[in-house]
Amino acid sequence: METWKKFEQNVVSHSAAHHLMAISELLASNGYARVTDVARRLDITRGSASITLKALRERGLVVEDENKFLHLSEQGRELANLIQSKRKILITFFHEILGVPEDAAETDACKIEHLISEETGEKLLAFIKFLMSGSKKADELLKAFNNYQLECGDISSCHLCFDDCFLHDHDQDNVE
Amino acid sequence: METWKKFEQNVVSHSAAHHLMAISELLASNGYARVTDVARRLDITRGSASITLKALRERGLVVEDENKFLHLSEQGRELANLIQSKRKILITFFHEILGVPEDAAETDACKIEHLISEETGEKLLAFIKFLMSGSKKADELLKAFNNYQLECGDISSCHLCFDDCFLHDHDQDNVE
DNA sequence: GACGTTTGTTTGGCTATTCAAACAATACGG
DNA sequence: CCGTATTGTTTGAATAGCCAAACAAACGTC
The missing domain is CATH 1.10.10.10 (Winged helix-like DNA-binding domain superfamily/Winged helix DNA-binding domain)
Structure with missing residues (x-):
């Protein structure tokens, strides 16, 4: 399939x-x-x-x-609880961690809440818990990410140009 | 609406x-x-x-x-490039960072690649770049997350029970 | 030039989801 | 008991996708 x-x-x-x-x-x-x-x-x-x-x-x-x-x-x-959990996880991730405005985060979450697998939901939840656990490491990183975002100015300068960045790092790991 | x-x-x-x-x-x-x-x-x-x-x-x-x-x-x-970029970003995030198996990551990405907003895509890309930049902070954190995942055993013990964890932290911030 | 293949389009049928509108059953007020 | 409102269902129509099957046009081969 x-x-x-x-x-x-x-x-x-x-x-x-x-x-x-x-x-x-x-x-x-x-x-x-x-x-x-x-x-x-x-x-x-x-x-x-x-x-x-x-x-x-x-x-x-x-x-x-x-x-x-x-x-x-x-x-x-x-089923309802499962989907509602996923929605909350997604909203939290998009808004609290990535910094997407709340209503945009909610719209995105609503669109995909019923589509992501349990596995991805669980891993994402673990990741969020880890990042929001209050540990020094996590806090520092979140702060650093905020600064990084600010430095980049509007990240829109990058415009989702994923390819150039590091996509082929893995293939090239072996080449070195 | x-x-x-x-x-x-x-x-x-x-x-x-x-x-x-x-x-x-x-x-x-x-x-x-x-x-x-x-x-x-x-x-x-x-x-x-x-x-x-x-x-x-x-x-x-x-x-x-x-x-x-x-x-x-x-x-x-x-449009095609945009959606393809989002797919790559999502696969990278799910697989490389969250540790979701590659085929599950691809399935999830395929389902939602055309649904997430540019804004979320951009922020997610920035986050990935930041985490994979090779900086000490990011590397340590990723390693720590891996250990965290292992410690939790099967995260399935948690089963997407988002609520108990920290959902209401924000409301309670003000109460204190 | 006749036969078979490939290609693209069209048609009719199916599912899912919505609406609008008609309809039946029940309930409430006087 | 009659009129009105509310509720739930059904029906006919629309859209988006898909399939299977029929069809026309073009191409190749002998």
């Missing part, structure tokens, strides 16, 4: 992920979640929410009351 | 991005790129490629010869 086709092969789609998280958040804030509440929260029509939620019910991620109240199954809850 | 709806609002879709990159790579490796070549490279039918490439032609990202040979417009080339 070509790598690029794996884009669609995720546990849940972006839309489905947000339906699950909407239920989770509504339960936490309002105590209940119905089709209408999910639709309102996601700013889509009740019809759309109804259909998507029906599919999630059939997949066993969402459960419905006798009274039409929606709940997450154990599996659904785990 | 709800943040979560921005998922679809990108310069190009995942599919379109890969059509552009396929042309770019085919031109580099074979010297030419036709509809059939793009289709073969992406492992889709010629029909699908034909339609997607037609749309890209209409958007001015792809140009066609008198002889049906495909080329990228200036804009198309820039």
